[in-house]
Amino acid sequence: MLQHKIAELKKQKNAVILAHYYQIPEIQEVADYVGDSLGLSQKAAETDADMIVFAGVHFMAETAKILNPSKKVLLPDVNAGCSLAESCPPEAFQKFINSHPDHLVITYVNCSAEIKAMSDIVCTSSNAVAIVNSVPEDKPIIFAPDKNLGRYVMQETGRELLLWDGSCVVHEAFSADKLISLIQQHPDAKIIAHPESETHILKTANYIGSTAGMISFVKQHPEHKFIVATEAGILYKMQEAVPQATLIPAPAKEDNNCACSECAFMKMNTLEKLYNCLQMEAPEILVAEDIQNKALYPINRMLELSAH
Ligand code: SF4
Numbered sequence: 318m319l320q321h322k323i324a325e326l327k328k329q330k331n332a333v334i335l336a337h338y339y340q341i342p343e344i345q346e347v348a349d350y351v352g353d354s355l356g357l358s359q360k361a362a363e364t365d366a367d368m369i370v371f372a373g374v375h376f377m378a379e380t381a382k383i384l385n386p387s388k389k390v391l392l393p394d395v396n397a398g399c400s401l402a403e404s405c406p407p408e409a410f411q412k413f414i415n416s417h418p419d420h421l422v423i424t425y426v427n428c429s430a431e432i433k434a435m436s437d438i439v440c441t442s443s444n445a446v447a448i449v450n451s452v453p454e455d456k457p458i459i460f461a462p463d464k465n466l467g468r469y470v471m472q473e474t475g476r477e478l479l480l481w482d483g484s485c486v487v488h489e490a491f492s493a494d495k496l497i498s499l500i501q502q503h504p505d506a507k508i509i510a511h512p513e514s515e516t517h518i519l520k521t522a523n524y525i526g527s528t529a530g531m532i533s534f535v536k537q538h539p540e541h542k543f544i545v546a547t548e549a550g551i552l553y554k555m556q557e558a559v560p561q562a563t564l565i566p567a568p569a570k571e572d573n574n575c576a577c578s579e580c581a582f583m584k585m586n587t588l589e590k591l592y593n594c595l596q597m598e599a600p601e602i603l604v605a606e607d608i609q610n611k612a613l614y615p616i617n618r619m620l621e622l623s624a625h
Contacts (some may be wrong), residue, residue: 319588323347326595333366334591335381337373338528339550339583344372344591351554354380354529355441355623361385362620370595371602374399374582378602379430383612386604395600397582399427401513404483405462407431413459413481420459421452422477424615427485428462430604434611441617442466442512442526446473451622469512469519487548487580488513490533495568496521496544503542506565509534511547518546518567535559539570548580554592 327334335357336348345351350360354377361369361381364438368389369422371378372565373473378392404426414422414435424436433439440448449470452458460467462483472480473602491514500506500521509531519525524534528551535543539559545552546567556564569578594600604612 319592320347323588323595324594326592327370330368330595330598331366332368332370332595333360333364334370334372335360336552337377337550337583338532339548339580340372340586341550341584341588342553343588344586345365345550345553347588347591348372353441353443355527356441356529357381357618358426358441358616359623360383364388366435368598370591372578372591373588374398374402375602376402376427377430379604380426380433380616382602382604383430383433383609385466386609389598390602391594391598392602393587393594394585394598395602397585399485400487401425401427401463401485402432405429405432405481407435410433410461410481411435413461417459417479418496422455422459422461423448423452424461425463425466426619428609430612432462433615434608436612437618438616438622439615441527441619443529444619444623445470445512446459448619448622449476449478451473463513465515465519466512469525470553471519485513487578488546489515490569490578491515491518491546491567492570493517493521495570496546499544499565499568503544503565506544506563507538508544508546508567510567522546531555532558535562535564538562547578548583549578550580550583 334348336351362384370391374397382390422436460478461481464480467480508521509524542563
């Protein structure tokens, strides 16, 4: 069985498999650690494995490489990108920064290594509010690339942020109309949403937080019913954590097979690609040395600020 072969190869090569909550269940089962972007960055920073296989998307594997320049970092499908990261091209972002030279630059981890290299601090959805709050109040801030997360952070901190106009296709795909009719069908359900979702979806939510935060929230109410507004891959770990709970994926605008929102990039990774990648030690993720050096500082700032 492929999962056993992966486990054997992993041992032979002293590799660690880090998987995001949005990966398919079969990959989550063979991973050494499953988590959100913050947890995965922390694990990548502390691993003593020789090789990191990142079952996630490109910017996540890049972050692991920046934190571990001497280790081999592999991504099962090199085309697993991210619409949010792509919404912030480096050249245009450099111009944006240049036209606001007095601003501190905070970037959400869902961006390329080049964008991180232009940043002062990186953040994830788990710590974005705390990181913005750590900046002196009189310091103006650019927040990129996700405008929806940026708006949410503005609301939570009461700070004005200069937002880059980027977004994630998956989190913008939730249909407010369908969600309202779902709420009418399940008036007893609590709505939990990721802050990358649009403001009108967040307004309906009983809880807003990162994927790890959403799982902690449902654990506090293990027998409840939840409508879950984030990528549908999270339902696997969530259901494992609260087997008695009823979990309903928030509906997408488009009709699709599972009537929920899936990230096509995250789902490019398969068990077979994971096995091949471990065996061939490819595709390998590399980051140019100058970018790696510049991007390390803002990532480490985030890890320091999130350590307590
Ligand atoms: S769900 Fe959105 S932000 Fe996350 S990897 Fe997919 S496209 Fe990027």
